[in-house]
Amino acid sequence: MNPNASSTPVIQLTEVTKQFFHWKDPPPSLKRVLVDACRGKMPWRKRTRFTVLDNVSFDIYRGEFVGIMGRNGAGKSTLLKLISGIYQPSYGTLTVRESIAPLIELGAGFHQDLSGYENIFLNAAILGFGRKVTLDTAPAIIEFSELGDMIDMPIKNYSSGMLVRLGFSIASHLPAPIILMDEVLSVGDIGFQMKVLKKIQDLHQQGRTIVLITHDPEQVKRHCDRCIVISHHKKIFDGTALQGAERYVQIANESSVPLSG
Amino acid sequence: MHALSILKPFGVDLFCTGKKFLVFNLISKNLKTKYHRSVLGLLWTLLSPLATTLVFYFVFKVVLNVQIPHYLPFILSGMLPWTFFSQTILEGMESLVMSLGLLSKVPIPLQVFPFVGALTNLVTLSLATPVLIGAALLSGVPLSSSLILLPVYYLILFFIAYGISTTLAILFVILRDLRHIMGIALQILFYATPIVYQDSMIPEKYRWVIYTNPVAFAFIDLHTIVGRGEWPIPEHLLVLFAWCLVSLLSATALHKLLGAELVERI
Numbered sequence: 001m002n003p004n005a006s007s008t009p010v011i012q013l014t015e016v017t018k019q020f021f022h023w024k025d026p027p028p029s030l031k032r033v034l035v036d037a038c039r040g041k042m043p044w045r046k047r048t049r050f051t052v053l054d055n056v057s058f059d060i061y062r063g064e065f066v067g068i069m070g071r072n073g074a075g076k077s078t079l080l081k082l083i084s085g086i087y088q089p090s091y092g093t094l095t096v097r098e099s100i101a102p103l104i105e106l107g108a109g110f111h112q113d114l115s116g117y118e119n120i121f122l123n124a125a126i127l128g129f130g131r132k133v134t135l136d137t138a139p140a141i142i143e144f145s146e147l148g149d150m151i152d153m154p155i156k157n158y159s160s161g162m163l164v165r166l167g168f169s170i171a172s173h174l175p176a177p178i179i180l181m182d183e184v185l186s187v188g189d190i191g192f193q194m195k196v197l198k199k200i201q202d203l204h205q206q207g208r209t210i211v212l213i214t215h216d217p218e219q220v221k222r223h224c225d226r227c228i229v230i231s232h233h234k235k236i237f238d239g240t241a242l243q244g245a246e247r248y249v250q251i252a253n254e255s256s257v258p259l260s261g
Numbered sequence: 262m263h264a265l266s267i268l269k270p271f272g273v274d275l276f277c278t279g280k281k282f283l284v285f286n287l288i289s290k291n292l293k294t295k296y297h298r299s300v301l302g303l304l305w306t307l308l309s310p311l312a313t314t315l316v317f318y319f320v321f322k323v324v325l326n327v328q329i330p331h332y333l334p335f336i337l338s339g340m341l342p343w344t345f346f347s348q349t350i351l352e353g354m355e356s357l358v359m360s361l362g363l364l365s366k367v368p369i370p371l372q373v374f375p376f377v378g379a380l381t382n383l384v385t386l387s388l389a390t391p392v393l394i395g396a397a398l399l400s401g402v403p404l405s406s407s408l409i410l411l412p413v414y415y416l417i418l419f420f421i422a423y424g425i426s427t428t429l430a431i432l433f434v435i436l437r438d439l440r441h442i443m444g445i446a447l448q449i450l451f452y453a454t455p456i457v458y459q460d461s462m463i464p465e466k467y468r469w470v471i472y473t474n475p476v477a478f479a480f481i482d483l484h485t486i487v488g489r490g491e492w493p494i495p496e497h498l499l500v501l502f503a504w505c506l507v508s509l510l511s512a513t514a515l516h517k518l519l520g521a522e523l524v525e526r527i
């Protein structure tokens with residue numbers, strides 16, 4: 001465990017279960033509700049539940065760098081959305097004690113016709129930051145993104161590499177104590193990837209709490225303090241990064257389906 | 262603190278007071294992309310209400326010879342606010358479903374989207390107001406001091422439209438065929454509101470249409486202020502305030518009821 005980790009957890013999950021409702025087709029419509037009501041049926045009867053996360057508990061402490069691993073569809077992204085506050089738990093309690101920068105997608109809300117500079121403000125506002133913080137951070141963001149004069153051009157003229165560079169620069173420079181990342185480390189060309197990994201390590205050194213979803217066992221081994229493995233909607237491992245990465249490789253190999261990404 | 266709590270009925274931050282920077286940035290994005298940073302872009306959005314006004318002018322004044330003085334500014338004073346009202350409702354209704362990409366990746370209070378849409382349209386309406394007053398002056402309507410009430414009526418229409426659009430936006434997530442019904446409903450409401458005609462022209466036995474219509478008094482008063490240059494009847498404002506409350510409370514209630522798990526349903 002990281003030495004600068006403190007004793008109160010900043011993210012606390014206690015027996016969290018998340019279920020989604022699934023509407024049997026056809027989807028509900030006003031017409032259906034009226035027709036069903038006339039026939040004396042309950043309009044919502046065709047709803048079934050399915051469980052995406054089953055009774056998951058863990059605590060994350062300040063300053064920890066936690067990797068979350070699991071196969072596609074295991075429930076990792078749902079877990080991240082629960083911690084971000086996009087979804088609410090169906091059962092159990094979830095407490096988050098500090099503010100979060102959710103990097104589920106880089107450049108959330110970017111608009112094609114606005115300049116890179118204008119998009120910095122839009123994106124920062126969407127991520128929940130205020131005007132002053134954004135103004136203060138903008139120069140560092142522009143410098144890190146290596147966009148130079150291109151920053152005043154509409155982003156529809158950017159290459160996809162430039163877009164992710166800008167997106168990552170915004171997200172990593174805003175002062176959020178907790179950073180959630182969904183497979184955003186492998187962005188840009190090799191040169192920028194090195195810069196990204198360096199930046200992430202810097203953030204970790206500064207004592208920020210980082211939660212990273214990844215499929216790459218090497219990344220977990222190299223950067224994380226701790227690893228949580230999710231399989232079939234349940235937490236099956238919570239421990240050191242090395243053991244967690246190995247456990248993930250093991251469950252990935254157990255299945256006959258070849259490992260994807 | 263206590264004075265501010267009225268802005269958050271039942272704990273719902275209806276006016277996005279905690280998200281000012283976000284609201285500002287989203288409006289600025291809308292205005293920049295909608296008008297392409299030009300006056301011509303703004304005029305383009307006015308093309309539809311101006312064309313409709315001319316069509317009604319032709320049909321009612323030229324063909325049917327309706328006896329309403331200053332008929333052009335009369336229609337325009339209803340048509341511009343009506344365009345604001347109906348566009349806010351129709352766009353606001355779809356705003357949540359349209360913003361799924363954002364809502365499923367970043368925690369944003371859902372009312373931000375209809376709120377930003379309504380405010381963007383309010384800016385458009387305000388920028389179009391010189392056209393309206395210009396038309397009234399050209400037509401020879403006396404310039405009245407009652408024009409200072411214009412922003413009050415804009416705000417009333419804003420509150421009613423925002424409340425309705427938020428209510429519908431939440432319902433639209435679940436009931437996707439609402440769009441067709443609202444298209445028809447707004448068309449009926451347009452003709453049930455004194456916009457192209459005067460309320461005094463309605464036969465006595467159909468007066469209830471006016472009294473049950475949430476926005477009728479607003480348009481009657483807009484006609485009085487801009488089309489005739491006179492002061493409206495103060496009692497109308499009381500009725501309109503009541504409709505504002507009903508509209509905003511229905512949005513709050515539905516938000517309370519369905520807001521928490523709405524993103525998962527989109």
